[in-house]
Each structure stands twice: as structure tokens, then as C-alpha cells.
Amino acid sequence: MTVTAVRKDPQALSLTLDAEFDASPERVWQLWADPRQLERWWGPPTYPATVTKHELTPGGRVEYHMTGPDGDQPRAYWDVEEVDPPRSLVVSDGFANEDGSPNTDMPMNQFRVTISEIGAGRTRMSIINTFPSTEAMEQLMAFGMEEGLTQAVGQIDAILADDAVAQVAAPGT
Amino acid sequence: MTSGDTTVWLYVCRSPLPTSTACSARWRTTPAATSCAAIDGQEGIAELASYYPMSFAAVQKHIAILERAGLVTKQRMGRRKVVRTNLEGLRVARRLLDHYEVLWRGRINRMTELVNDYSRERDR
Numbered sequence A: 001m002t003v004t005a006v007r008k009d010p011q012a013l014s015l016t017l018d019a020e021f022d023a024s025p026e027r028v029w030q031l032w033a034d035p036r037q038l039e040r041w042w043g044p045p046t047y048p049a050t051v052t053k054h055e056l057t058p059g060g061r062v063e064y065h066m067t068g069p070d071g072d073q074p075r076a077y078w079d080v081e082e083v084d085p086p087r088s089l090v091v092s093d094g095f096a097n098e099d100g101s102p103n104t105d106m107p108m109n110q111f112r113v114t115i116s117e118i119g120a121g122r123t124r125m126s127i128i129n130t131f132p133s134t135e136a137m138e139q140l141m142a143f144g145m146e147e148g149l150t151q152a153v154g155q156i157d158a159i160l161a162d163d164a165v166a167q168v169a170a171p172g173t
Numbered sequence B: 001m002t003s004g005d006t007t008v009w010l011y012v013c014r015s016p017l018p019t020s021t022a023c024s025a026r027w028r029t030t031p032a033a034t035s036c037a038a039i040d041g042q043e044g045i046a047e048l049a050s051y052y053p054m055s056f057a058a059v060q061k062h063i064a065i066l067e068r069a070g071l072v073t074k075q076r077m078g079r080r081k082v083v084r085t086n087l088e089g090l091r092v093a094r095r096l097l098d099h100y101e102v103l104w105r106g107r108i109n110r111m112t113e114l115v116n117d118y119s120r121e122r123d124r
Helices: A025-033 A035-041 A134-146 A153-169 B045-050 B056-068 B087-123
Strands: A003-009 A014-021 A049-054 A061-066 A075-084 A088-096 A109-119 A122-130 B010-013 B036-039 B072-077 B080-085
Touching: A003 B087, A014 B087, A025 A035, A025 A109, A025 A122, A025 B087, A035 A049, A035 A061, A035 B087, A109 A134, A122 B087, A134 B087, B056 B072, B080 B087
Parallel strands: none
Antiparallel strands: A003 A014, A014 A122, A049 A061, A061 A075, A075 A088, A088 A109, A109 A122, B010 B036, B072 B080
């Protein structure tokens, strides 16, 4: 199991996932720093991402589009806020117009990635994804649904079942 | 902690909440450090401010952000305005976070495959 912990904070509108890899921090960093690798995990196989610009520097921009089964190509971008290879990365992710300019009608969401070595050849990556409002989350999710970014509903059920077990195990938390 | 409809729960985050009013453009937050406190009672902003080691203006700002995020509402109670947690908003937020969890789990699974492929190639 790669994902070792998930924390959801509805007050802060934030989601935190911890994952562990049998690899060095440098190797895990490459998942973000190498655009060809980023393309292989950002979107699902049915909606792959193509990265057309990749400036992983503070104030830089990463531009990408997804390609759907019908040939639709929604565009999006990251505003890169903080970069400290191979330890941390903070970006705001937004949708773009056809011409690549930011779509200011759509909200953005931010994620903060922290990578640290936890033992010989083992690395933890923590991702904190935050949203400006519940409306923004709904709007982004609706877009994501259209883009096929989310997966089988069965997976959500599995997660909810896990949550129920966790709540039974830790009453009052 | 509850007294029916008059319960006021305010979750004030001690660490910086989004500080910019231009939330949709760029906002800063340190959610990992967020510690939330629930306050019982029928509090206005001034009372709430007295609980926290920060200024009235800062608390006011935090509440404004929480209000924009749909997590609290300001309501009139007699002559006073009180701040109340929007429980329905919290439920919606919780459900949406479940969806984003699925999205990120998919991404992390693909990352793992990539890293493992790389290790196999290297070991070959």
C-alpha cells in the first residue's frame, strides 16, 4: 500500500495524503521535475496529460493539456510558487483558455508537496491539496468529472467504508 | 457543546488562513499546521477575538474568509451578530474531499508504477 495516511479537514478545506516509495527522494522528485514522467501519472490512461511548458522555478509556469477519448483537449496550468529540489514544491493549479491564458472564471486549487527520506532507500511524499471554498471544490470537481479525471465510483465507496472503520476504531475523533 | 439552534461553533484556525482577498487567484495557507478550536456559546467577533492571541482585525479577517468559503455564517441574534458554523457546508466539503482523495490515490498509484518500473530497469 503506497498511500500510508489520508487526512481530510473540512474546516480548512484541505486534503493531505502521505505516500511511501521504495526509492530515493531524488527519484521521487523526478516524478514532478521531469515533464515526461509527470505526463505519465497526472492524468488517467483514458485522459492523458501533455506538458507543453515546464518552468519549475518560483514564479514559473507549467502548462499542460489533457486529451480525452473524444479528442477534446482542455488546457490547464500551474503557477509555481515555491521549489526546493528534491524536498518541496508548492503550486497553484488552474484551468486555461484555448489560447493558454488563465481562465479567471474558474477557481484554482493549491498543492504543497513535501518529500523526505525516512530510511535507507525509502521516501515519504506528503501532498496537501487546499481549496478556496466549497463552491470552488464543486466547480473544479464538475470539470474534473467531465474530463474523466476521477475514477470508478466503487473506489469512493471503498474509501467511505474505510472511513467508517476508522471512526469505529477511534471513537470521538 | 450544543444547545440546539443557538449553538455557535467557530473553528478559528490559529495558523494563517488564506490571507489574500483575491482567493481565487492565489491564496496562501499552511493547513498542516492548522489547529482548530471549537467555541461554544453565542459569540460575536469581539468575544471570539478575546479567546485568541491575535487582534480583533485578524479574527475578523479569518471569519470573513471562513464566511466566503461557506463554512460559517453571520446571523443576527437580537441586537447582535453572531458567527455560526455552517454544518451543511462542512458536510459538503467533507464529501468533496472524498472525491479529491480518489483522484490523488489514482495519481499516486501511477507514480508508484513509474518508480517501480524505473527500479526494475535499473536492476536489470
